[in-house]
Amino acid sequence: MPDALDATPYDALLLLSFGGPEGPDDVVPFLENVTRGRGIPKERLKEVGQHYFLFGGVSPINDQNRALLDALREDFAGHGLDLPVYWGNRNWAPYLTDTLREMVRDGRRRILVLATSAYASYSGCRQYRENLADSLAALEAEGLDLPKIDKLRHYFNHPGFVEPMADGVLESLAALPEEVRDGAHIAFTTHSIPVSAADTSGPAEEHGDGGAYVRQHLDVARLIADAVRERTGIDHPWQLVYQSRSGAPHIPWLEPDICDHLEERHAAGVPAVVMAPIGFVSDHMEVLYDLDTEAKAKAEELGLPVRRSATVGADPRFAAAIRDLVLERAAVERGQGATPCALGALGPSHHLCPVGCCPARAPRPAAAGADSPYA
The missing domain is CATH 3.40.50.1400 (Rossmann fold)
Known part of the structure; x- marks a missing residue:
C-alpha cells in the first residue's frame, strides 16, 4: 500500500x-x-x-x-x-x-x-x-x-487539465484527411457570457477588457497551440471563439460565435477546422448540441471538414x-509550504476569492471567499 x-x-x-x-x-x-x-x-x-x-x-x-x-x-x-x-x-x-x-x-x-x-x-x-x-x-x-x-x-492551467485537451486536439488533427490536415485551423471554444460579466471576472485588479475570463482562456489556448506545434512541427493558426449564447439580443455577449467563425474561416479559404472546447470540463449538452449538432451541421453546409476534440472528462x-x-x-x-502547479504565463490562481471578485449584478451572500458570512 x-x-x-x-x-x-x-x-x-x-x-x-x-x-x-x-x-x-x-x-x-x-x-x-x-x-x-x-x-x-x-x-x-x-x-x-x-x-x-x-x-x-x-x-x-x-x-x-x-x-x-x-x-x-x-x-x-x-x-x-x-x-x-x-x-x-x-x-x-x-x-x-x-x-x-x-x-x-x-x-x-x-x-x-x-x-x-x-x-x-x-x-x-x-x-x-x-x-x-x-x-x-x-x-x-x-x-x-x-x-x-x-x-x-x-x-484552468494545471497540467492535468491542459495536457488531456492538447492530446485531444492532436487526435482530432490526425483524424482529418491528410490533404487538409497541415492547413487546419484550431477554433478554441468556450461559453459566451455577457461582455459586462467578462470585464468584471476575476479579482478587481484584473477587471478590464475581457477580465480574467478571456485572459485565462487565451493562456490555455496558447499552451495547447504550443504543444501541438512542438509535437507536429506545424504552427496551426487558432482563435478563441464562443458558443451557447442565451441572452437577450440587445445585450452584448462575447463573440464571435462558433458558427459565424466557421463561415468566416471557410470564406477565407481555410481547408479544415478542429473545434476544441477548452471551456468545458466534460462533453455535456452544450458540447453535444452546440458543437456536435449545430456547428457540425453548419460545417457540412459549407463543405468544411471539421473535427471536435475531447474534453478532459x-x-x-x-x-x-x-x-x-x-x-x-x-x-x-496547515500553514505548510506548498508549490502550486501551473502552466503558462498567468501562474496559479488565488486560494480565496477576494472581495470584488466576479461580482453579481445584485449583491448576494457567497460562501468560501473573503466576503463569506460563513467564515
Missing part, C-alpha cells in the same frame, strides 16, 4: 456541478430550476428543451459526473488519500442542499469543493459560491451545525490534478 497522503484539516471533497435532466419528464422542471426568478413562460421552456429532447430528454452531464466521481475515488484510493467524495448539483438531483445535509449528518466538518468550472467568472465561480451560501443558510435554519467550506482554486490525469490541488490546499491550511 502507498504511504497515506495528508488531507487534514479536510475530511471530505464535494463535487459541485450544474446538473441536468435524466429523462423527458425532467426537462421542463430542470429548466424551471435553471431560470427561476426570470419569469420565463413554460411554453418558452418547452421550446428551449428541444435540445434535450433530441437526446431523449437526457443530459450526459450526470453520467459524466458519476464517471469523474469513480475516477477520483479510484485515484485517491490508489494513492493512499483517505478522503470521501460526495456530489451535489445546482439545478438537479442530487441537489446541493441535500448533499450538504448528508455530509453534516455524516460528521463532515471541513469540506473542500471542486466546481466543474475551471475558469473565473460569475456563473463559473461566484454563483456556485452563492449556491453554497444558500444551502448553508437552509441548514442553519434547520438547526444543523454548519461545516467550514473552502473551494479549490481555478485549475474523467481522464486519469485530471483526477490526479484534483488530488494535487487537494493536497496543495490542505498544506496551505
Whole structure:
C-alpha cells in the first residue's frame, strides 16, 4: 500500500456541478430550476428543451459526473488519500442542499469543493459560491451545525487539465484527411457570457477588457497551440471563439460565435477546422448540441471538414490534478509550504476569492471567499 497522503484539516471533497435532466419528464422542471426568478413562460421552456429532447430528454452531464466521481475515488484510493467524495448539483438531483445535509449528518466538518468550472467568472465561480451560501443558510435554519467550506482554486492551467485537451486536439488533427490536415485551423471554444460579466471576472485588479475570463482562456489556448506545434512541427493558426449564447439580443455577449467563425474561416479559404472546447470540463449538452449538432451541421453546409476534440472528462490525469490541488490546499491550511502547479504565463490562481471578485449584478451572500458570512 502507498504511504497515506495528508488531507487534514479536510475530511471530505464535494463535487459541485450544474446538473441536468435524466429523462423527458425532467426537462421542463430542470429548466424551471435553471431560470427561476426570470419569469420565463413554460411554453418558452418547452421550446428551449428541444435540445434535450433530441437526446431523449437526457443530459450526459450526470453520467459524466458519476464517471469523474469513480475516477477520483479510484485515484485517491490508489494513492493512499483517505478522503470521501460526495456530489451535489445546482439545478438537479442530487441537489446541493441535500448533499450538504448528508455530509453534516455524516460528521463532515471541513469540506473542500471542486466546481466543474475551471475558469473565473460569475456563473463559473461566484454563483456556485452563492449556491453554497444558500444551502448553508437552509441548514442553519434547520438547526444543523454548519461545516467550514473552502473551494479549490481555478485549475484552468494545471497540467492535468491542459495536457488531456492538447492530446485531444492532436487526435482530432490526425483524424482529418491528410490533404487538409497541415492547413487546419484550431477554433478554441468556450461559453459566451455577457461582455459586462467578462470585464468584471476575476479579482478587481484584473477587471478590464475581457477580465480574467478571456485572459485565462487565451493562456490555455496558447499552451495547447504550443504543444501541438512542438509535437507536429506545424504552427496551426487558432482563435478563441464562443458558443451557447442565451441572452437577450440587445445585450452584448462575447463573440464571435462558433458558427459565424466557421463561415468566416471557410470564406477565407481555410481547408479544415478542429473545434476544441477548452471551456468545458466534460462533453455535456452544450458540447453535444452546440458543437456536435449545430456547428457540425453548419460545417457540412459549407463543405468544411471539421473535427471536435475531447474534453478532459474523467481522464486519469485530471483526477490526479484534483488530488494535487487537494493536497496543495490542505498544506496551505496547515500553514505548510506548498508549490502550486501551473502552466503558462498567468501562474496559479488565488486560494480565496477576494472581495470584488466576479461580482453579481445584485449583491448576494457567497460562501468560501473573503466576503463569506460563513467564515
